[in-house]
Amino acid sequence: MIAKNQVFEIEITGQTHEGLGVGRVDGMAVFVQGAIAGEKVVAKIIKVLKNYAVARIESFIEKSPDRTEPFCPVYKRCGGCNLQHMTYERTLQFKRQVVIDNLERIGGLEGIHVEPVIGMETPRRYRNKAQYPVGMGDNGPIAGFFAPRSHEIIQTEECGIQHPTSDLAKNTVLEFIRANRIPVYDELTHKGLIRHVVVKVGFATGEVMVILVSTSSIIPKKDKLVSLLKERIPGLASIVVNVNDKTGNVILGSKNITLYGKDTIEDKLGDLFFEISPLSFYQINPEQTLVLYNKAVEYAGLTGKETVFDLYCGIGTISLFAAGKAKKVIGVESVPEAVEAARRNAERNRINHAEFYCGNAEDVVPELYRQGMKADVVIVDPPRKGCDEVLLKTLIEMAPQRIVYVSCNPSTLARDMKVLHGSGYEPQKVQPVDMFPWTNHVECVVLITRL
Ligand code: SAH
Numbered sequence: 001m002i003a004k005n006q007v008f009e010i011e012i013t014g015q016t017h018e019g020l021g022v023g024r025v026d027g028m029a030v031f032v033q034g035a036i037a038g039e040k041v042v043a044k045i046i047k048v049l050k051n052y053a054v055a056r057i058e059s060f061i062e063k064s065p066d067r068t069e070p071f072c073p074v075y076k077r078c079g080g081c082n083l084q085h086m087t088y089e090r091t092l093q094f095k096r097q098v099v100i101d102n103l104e105r106i107g108g109l110e111g112i113h114v115e116p117v118i119g120m121e122t123p124r125r126y127r128n129k130a131q132y133p134v135g136m137g138d139n140g141p142i143a144g145f146f147a148p149r150s151h152e153i154i155q156t157e158e159c160g161i162q163h164p165t166s167d168l169a170k171n172t173v174l175e176f177i178r179a180n181r182i183p184v185y186d187e188l189t190h191k192g193l194i195r196h197v198v199v200k201v202g203f204a205t206g207e208v209m210v211i212l213v214s215t216s217s218i219i220p221k222k223d224k225l226v227s228l229l230k231e232r233i234p235g236l237a238s239i240v241v242n243v244n245d246k247t248g249n250v251i252l253g254s255k256n257i258t259l260y261g262k263d264t265i266e267d268k269l270g271d272l273f274f275e276i277s278p279l280s281f282y283q284i285n286p287e288q289t290l291v292l293y294n295k296a297v298e299y300a301g302l303t304g305k306e307t308v309f310d311l312y313c314g315i316g317t318i319s320l321f322a323a324g325k326a327k328k329v330i331g332v333e334s335v336p337e338a339v340e341a342a343r344r345n346a347e348r349n350r351i352n353h354a355e356f357y358c359g360n361a362e363d364v365v366p367e368l369y370r371q372g373m374k375a376d377v378v379i380v381d382p383p384r385k386g387c388d389e390v391l392l393k394t395l396i397e398m399a400p401q402r403i404v405y406v407s408c409n410p411s412t413l414a415r416d417m418k419v420l421h422g423s424g425y426e427p428q429k430v431q432p433v434d435m436f437p438w439t440n441h442v443e444c445v446v447l448i449t450r451l
Helices: 088-105 164-179 222-232 286-300 317-323 336-348 361-370 389-398 410-421
Strands: 007-011 021-025 028-033 040-048 052-062 129-137 140-146 153-155 194-201 208-214 236-243 255-261 265-269 272-276 307-311 328-333 354-358 377-380 402-407 425-433 443-450
Touching: 007 021, 007 028, 007 052, 021 040, 028 040, 088 410, 088 425, 129 153, 129 164, 140 164, 164 194, 164 208, 164 222, 222 236, 222 255, 265 286, 272 317, 272 336, 286 317, 286 377, 286 402, 286 425, 286 443, 307 317, 307 361, 317 328, 317 336, 317 354, 328 336, 328 361, 336 354, 354 361, 361 389, 377 389, 389 410, 402 410, 410 425, 410 443
Parallel strands: 028 052, 208 236, 307 328, 307 377, 328 354, 377 402
Antiparallel strands: 007 040, 021 028, 040 052, 129 140, 129 194, 140 153, 194 208, 236 255, 265 272, 402 443, 425 443
């Protein structure tokens, strides 16, 4: 029997999909934080559960050649990144293996070929959206990131994966909060005002939006905040107060009040402009988004004659990328504000053969199909839970030649692939793209064709 605080020599033989090292003690699986497959470590058991135990490294007997010093000083405490102890090259190999494992085990696609992950040239400062929780520390208000599986705020001046302007805006808001004794939110008592600072940066345009998430629309001394941010933040185009007076983990509320500048900012991807608002979804790594979208359009194999469905289209980004090479594009999205933004984006980019429908893809697509509308190519980019089965059934009936599946979750991708594969569709190409360096997240584009 393994017990807490015991120390063992453990050979790390595998890696969980979250990036923990896996070894065995007395036949029981032990997950070792920060260990890499191939290493031999001395580790202390910190938790014992029914089927597995969790351990922490005390010392190394054999280190992996792929072990490297994390570039972030708070890496061990912060819940943001979890692969910084590996070389970047190794993280890409790890992510590719996660995709293969899922497609083989859940998807039943034994021996499937998965392309090497397309990584970033410089995997730093890649995020265009930062969400910093604000709270009370030992010496006054702090802002940073939550520790893993916790709401303890780890204070950080700088974060190596955020845009430098995001850090600057957060530090400036924090300075304002401290200097003016603005009450910060307390999750336990549900008292106080400022909950989060959210910053969005248009990488190509340089436009910056600073969002203060607050329990009330009234921010004391807000003029001081506006002038401080104007003075410090290059590219500042918008300051918004987002009101969230609900308890729980959802960061943004539904009400926005613009304190300064515009209600939205703009970014440019490739040759296209997109409107970014406080609530709308926009891919967080613009450099890799371009790679991802170009891959998706390449896999769509468009010649100019096709009708394309872009399902889960958000603000119409992929739709408008595909529109240049298609006869017609139909985007479907469940969030009304996103659909309105998609229509404005089409207009802004002078694209008039893209139409957008608001509703769940599993409701809208069967309805369009009943009305006689068909797609030659379907692109899907669902949230983590994957596609609804009703949607997959409709697609199988509609029988488009190609389906391009963009996925942020290999396990639901694999589940949906299994359904499609059993109904006459064959995966041709699987291309992972590293959208979230140093985290265990992996994005994939898959080309699926009808036999
Ligand atoms: N393709 C877009 C958005 C991808 S995120 C981009 O690259 O930016 C997934 C999107 O699916 C979100 O905008 C979300 O609001 C939307 N969504 C979630 N469930 C949906 C459903 N059942 N039907 C249609 N859209 C849905």
